[in-house]
Amino acid sequence: MCAEPTPRAELEPFLATLAARDYLSDEEIATLQAASWHFRVFPAGAEIIADHSKPHQSCLLVGGLAARGMTLRNGERQLSAVHILGDFVDLHGLLLRVMDHAVLALTPCRAAFIDHAVLREITNTHPHLGRLLFTLVAIDASIQRNWILSLGRRKAEARLAHLFCELFARLEIVGGVSGDSFAFPISQNTLADILGLSIVHTNRTIQHLRASGLLTWRSGTVTILDHEGLAELAEFDSTYLNLFREER
């Protein structure tokens, strides 16, 4: 591969997500960078955090795609969130203590772990930074609310369109897009578990989206050909992503 990046560089996408929502002081940035991060890699399909476990660390994704997943007894799986680099995947583990879902690596992933004790100390000594971290939890919840709307009321095609609109917007913040394209190297099987659809119907929905000329998806790369048309189809309104800098 390439030379081992410095921890400092690996935190950049995370700092970018924060900086997209509020103003970070140099001292706050330094605090985050000075913290003790432990890096680990996971192959595609690996379980990063097990369901019902009681983690003592939280996990920041610095590379790859991950997801939160729950499974019914009959084996059907539903993914409730897709995470990209810069996402503090299980920050809420600090508050919830017991996982009610698993965190899975959808692609090979690189993650940085930080002790809950350190995070708790940050919320004690840096209240604003603490609020900023919890804002990320609230934004995750916001994304989930929108996904509830998708699952409950949007048809398959609009649902998929909305997912791609959202991923593009989120990846843009952290430098995860190049031009109109972003890496999305997952199987249609996995995508079906995100969309709450069967594999077959997922396949047909993708074909329909491709045929309408809104996007392509080849060899693990999605290219959006018509941003406006896609957003129109999805009724995409980015308010819920909180892409504005405000004192929080």
Added chain:
Amino acid sequence: MCAEPTPRAELEPFLATLAARDYLSDEEIATLQAASWHFRVFPAGAEIIADHSKPHQSCLLVGGLAARGMTLRNGERQLSAVHILGDFVDLHGLLLRVMDHAVLALTPCRAAFIDHAVLREITNTHPHLGRLLFTLVAIDASIQRNWILSLGRRKAEARLAHLFCELFARLEIVGGVSGDSFAFPISQNTLADILGLSIVHTNRTIQHLRASGLLTWRSGTVTILDHEGLAELAEFDSTYLNLFREER
């Protein structure tokens, strides 16, 4: 009606939700009770907080049922959360600043408002209490994840069963159940918007649940006849509600 309850008494359900998850010091309780709460009532159907508004207060529900709702252009509505007394309905508004959904009174509601400035000050001066408040936001997110599983993978009947299991468990904490019954005075139309189903199918699903002897729902009251059977049908696992006292 009855005599005006004291603010102190009206906060009890809220303190109970907190106390179900962590240990509150007397000083923390006093801080919450001493805060300046403004009470308002809303008729059924009223908009408690408007979509896309920028609230400067957060809203604690002290009576009635409320919900978060989003609407598509074609008029279809999806409710993403049902709130009961003691719920800090839009605590996340403190962090998100712009509402990405509306908060609606499903029944006549009584709510207590508190300035964001006060909440922010609490997170500055009482870090543990602040974390506890944000834990409520994280639990809301947890509930939403479970609802994503319901909408994506559970069939109508299990979805409805899960809703009733959850409401019973949550209402139990705040003294909102009597025996096996709780008040649920909403129309099937509204219920359909919670379940992401049509009215007609919602009606048939309810009838099927009733016929299977698991519960009754008459004149605004749900009575669960077979808790175990209902939980079995719903695959209900209360882990996600965080009903355990832990240092957070």
Added chain:
DNA sequence: CGCTAGGTTGAGGTACGTCAAGCTAAGTGG
């Protein structure tokens, strides 16, 4: 060359939606 994981296609089934009508109970005005 054969194996495998993933993508694609067709045929038929089911859970759910839509439309339209009739029912019930509560409220309103005469």
Added chain:
DNA sequence: CCACTTAGCTTGACGTACCTCAACCTAGCG
């Protein structure tokens, strides 16, 4: 006390979005 209205519940008939099963196709890989 009785029309009349209205909101909500119920039922039937029919339509459709999505599911299931099963086959085949394709590309990568040892």
